[in-house]
Amino acid sequence: MEIHFIFIVPAAALILDTLFGDPKCLPHPVRLIGRALDRYEASARRVGIDLRAAGWGAVILLPAAAWSVAEFLMAIPYLGLLIAVYLAYAGLALGCLAREAYRVAALLDTGDLPGARAALSMLVSRDTSTLTPDEVRRTLAETVSENLNDGLVAPLFYLVLLGPGGMWAYKTVSTMDSMWGYRTERFRDLGRGAAKADDLLAWIPARITAWVMILVGWRRGLDHAAARANLARDAARVESPNAGWPMAAAAWLLNGQMGGKAVYFGEIKDKPVLGPAGAVWDRQMVRTLIRLCKSSGHLAGWLFIAVLGCLRWAL
Template sequence: MEHPAAVFLIPALAVILDRLLGDPASWPHPVRLIGKGLDLFEAAVRRLGVNLRLAGWGAVLIFAWAAWFIVGELTAIRYLGPILAVYFAYAGLAMGCLLKEARQVARLLDSGDLPGARTALSMLVSRETAGLDAPDIRRTLAETVSENLNDGFTAPLFYLALFGPSGLWAYKTVSTMDSMWGYRTDRYIDLGQGAAKTDDVLAWIPARLTAFFLFIVGRRLGLKAATARGRYRDDARKMESPNAGYPMAAAAWLLEAQMGGPTVYFGKIKDKPVLGPVGATWDRAKLRKLFRLTAMAGVLAALVLIPVLGLIRLLFA
């Protein structure tokens, strides 16, 4: 049985390690293993001619349960288990790596290396970056950083604090599946339905908490939090995703710069809903403020979620 102190200590250590180490490319990572498993599953069901929608829903159940079970068994190993628990908890958080790479893109852009900034940005986003100019790169950075504050940090931390490393990796498995299959293209519209719908449900509460944390920190930083709170919901609801728009719209209004607009995915232009003040551009100063805002919001999320959800977990254990 897990020691009560570990309920709080393991998530806290995970947050610290995420900030200090990020995600070194040379280290093994469970997401890569999950991705390989999903590729094999996809190839098999397409080869066998299985109903893709049913296969996708089945994959959600199978892979999420497998992640929960495997991580639970590994973290229960005597002596080694606590070390593995810290590793799995840390590996499931991605804010440190995201901010490090986003700042690198910003530095390349500020130094005048537009091709280098485009290449570095392509490692962070699924959209095409080859034709982006400097304002578009800054807007794209703002979108991915604000959205992934929830997807890469708040939501995984939420399930880590509430259910431990097993819960985190069940969530991360669904999130990974959604990132690989959750596109509304001919190839994935059926296979990815289960992952997309499940991810929408699992991220619903964390996304709204993320916006709340952004407003608290924004007010502390002297940003127009009251104005942002009054306007962000209408923008957030424009998005196809019921969750992505909340942290994005909150950040857009807090920093008073537009997100959304024409964006190229897989060779096709998609008109994404406009979030924030129309026509207001992202400059160097606003981007720096965004990095600080999201970093501080992540700290606040940890300070709130770890003790509150940890207590709930202990009460119902």
């Protein structure tokens, strides 16, 4: 494996994501994967095969296809390195997440609650139409902290460990879980395999994310002692084996409650409370959280490049 694919490609991707966010003017692989998943679902339903089997088949076939396409494109003479950088860059989403989170916070601070609700609805799957200002901030804190792992740390982990092809195999599973991983009548069987696979693949990165957040929080004078003491207990309360780790770390570091009642697809779900019960997120806490997540993501990224990159190079 050439050294630039191990070190330069991930470093360039991290810098580009920080500077520019998602490449909106270029064809994004996630959109292509989304269309492929829609067609796969339609074909499975039309043929009438068992949806659970179809879901597990997709977990095997589609990530392998994504990896193969990425490897084929990166093998193009002269253009391969540029394609590798683009694929790596397109797989990271912290820059865009932070930008959109600041936008929601700014709309709320100017008194535009309907605008803040609408902007937040682009980041979450829950119903935001009736949220109060406090609930908007709490929901924003939840999605920013959870997606630090999903949008940056986990993809970058697989990018450094396996290259852009491996990263896009992971991103295919993650996208599949985002689209199919709901326990509704439509997706209960089809999305089971994707949900299990995503839980497995994100297990290590989620825990790294939480502890890096605590490390950064300690350097910034946040309540790292409370975060360390309560992290594992609170994370275990969450239905997902991974989502609770960065959320619990953020809740205790900033002393703001996460969880409680939320509406998904017309149904009220009472989510477990993380962090100090009853603590309310204010405008400064939200901005501190966004900065914390950006710093944590960057630190995790450079640690991966230094440690995992050197390990991969040595092997």
